[in-house]
Amino acid sequence: MRIVVCTSVVPFVLGGGRNIVEWLEQMLRADGHEVERLYLPSVDAPDLLFQQMAAYRWIDLSSADRIICFRPPSHLIPHPKKVLWFIHHIRTFYDMWDSEHRPFPNDLKHRGIREALHAADTAALNEAHAIYANSRVVADRLRAFNGVSGEVLYPPIFQPERFHRGEFNDSIVSVCRVVPHKRQHLLIDAMRFTKSRVKLRLYGASLSPGYSAELHKQILDADVSDKVTFEDRWISEEEKAGILADCLAMAYPPEDEDSYGYPTLEAAHSWKPTLTTDDAGGVLEFVEDRVTGVVAQPDPRSLADAMDMLYAERPLARQLGENAHARIDEMNISWPHVISRVLA
């Protein structure tokens, strides 16, 4: 089959939304299909939205048997066999409208844009051959805002067999992008209150140098440098697999994420539990308290208690890790499943 996988991007910004597209592209190729990847630029500025939406609307992919679209406004590209794997709306006009994250006023103009955007999105969703959402949160939003039902199709990680099981050492690790909404600062803060010999090891490159500088300073100021390390750099996939194989648990407490997050899944593929917080959003679709991980409250003392518990109760940590690994199959997170659904 000839398939075009489509998404919008910001030039030179890698990772995130590009991974799922490139991984699916490779898996579809391995499945014997001819695949083109279409990356188109887009900018979120409200005044430029409709002109860009029109541009996407004029794209002619009639030479493909099927297209699979991810990030808006790629869902507007017309095609008789259009499959959407929806990863998020333009959120400032949707769930973030009533939040401090909306960077424009709630005035007549922006309410007008919002209304027209919702109408255009709904029309594009309704002409799709199939709609998948990358999480329950996103599927719920599609139902609430656009009145369409999407099937939840969880994104697997690429080549999960890279990850393997090792021992359980004294370290709770965080291997992910270092940005404020991933809340590495909350984890450092928690280490002020741990009573056991549990260690926290943070790994990852930062997009905002300011935040990583703050974290380094926080470690010094809180006087926890004997039990907290922060390796402020890009971690190769191979190194990551090694770190996860022998850790005690993954810590991943982002603020209201849409999806369970690749760190959670990488930990599970390494037979490790994930420590998260009850306000982490989509992470809670995977992490159930005392089943596949530990769910703390988003405050340092609660997180510290959870860390101490994981340290003290190794058999529990081991059991949660086993369960997390089993959860991958229970939730049907696999490439064969993804391929069969997007080609259905």
Next chain:
Amino acid sequence: MKVLVVNNMAPFSWGGAEELAVHLRSALMEAGHESEVLRLPFQWEPATRIPSQMLMVKGLELVNVDRVIALKFPAYLIRHRAKTLWLLHQYRQAYDLYEAGMSNISKGEQGESIRAAIRAGDDEAFGECERIFVNSEVTGDRLARFSGVRGEVLRPPLNDPELFVGGPSENYIFAGGRVNAMKRQHILLEALALTSSKVRLVIAGPPDDPADASRLRQLVEEHGLGDRVLLDLGFLPRATVAQYVNRAAAIACLPYDEDSLSYVAMEGAAAGKPLLTTTDSGGVLGLVRHLETGWLADPSPGSIAAGLEALAGETPQTIAMGQSARELWLQLGSSWPHVVDRLLS
């Protein structure tokens, strides 16, 4: 600097321009820049949908880009304050091919309005560019004639010159590259039918569509050329292409009014092979001097047949022609560092 190379995408088809964009990106990165290739879908059939696709390109917004290097119509319509054009070709079916009666744009009012839209879009885009380069004299002449704009000639280097080392002849004539009516592999087969049985031919490359492939197969059948022709039709690894070139007696390359020297001819010359082309092959003539670097035929089967006969065997003359072709290419050729230097100048 963040340099975005902007090219067209004909989904599921990959050719010289795509390779060029990829190699330009690598060369930019080697020179210390960040670079990505943006590929914009363009479907020229039906012609009535060309204007909306021009609007598509103009409607896109670019941020986080310091410089755009655009290559083709309609990709070069993209708006950016720092835009450099390295023109591979305009939409020729609105210009010279229209005049030659080889266009998908109809005569009459509708066709004229499509051509007017293309001309207006081109004029505006060329006005927006800070610098304009063209890939050959032919492209430059057309740009001057149809759009009144001058471009500096900047020839694309070979992408993988290390593959084209030449070697002993296995006495076949090789015709590589995309297979379609414009590249005229079919005339080559008609010519072959007029030659003596010692002349053998290898045609290898991706057909634009299945009809192009079946046309060749049918000609081989009709003229009973099965034992003298190898058709290796499809997308081939570069190493395979190079092997065909390196073992050939000569290279046949007779596109209709090609814009540039043509990769097929460039690779043949780099490998020290004599070249066979026709008087109406445009840019290819830059590499083919009759009896000096190859054979220049009229675009008729009879005339081409004489060229096939002359170049099929390995003789002191053909060896000398191959050497001269190589020397001429080395004189004309350019390198990626030079290209990057000019494009960012």
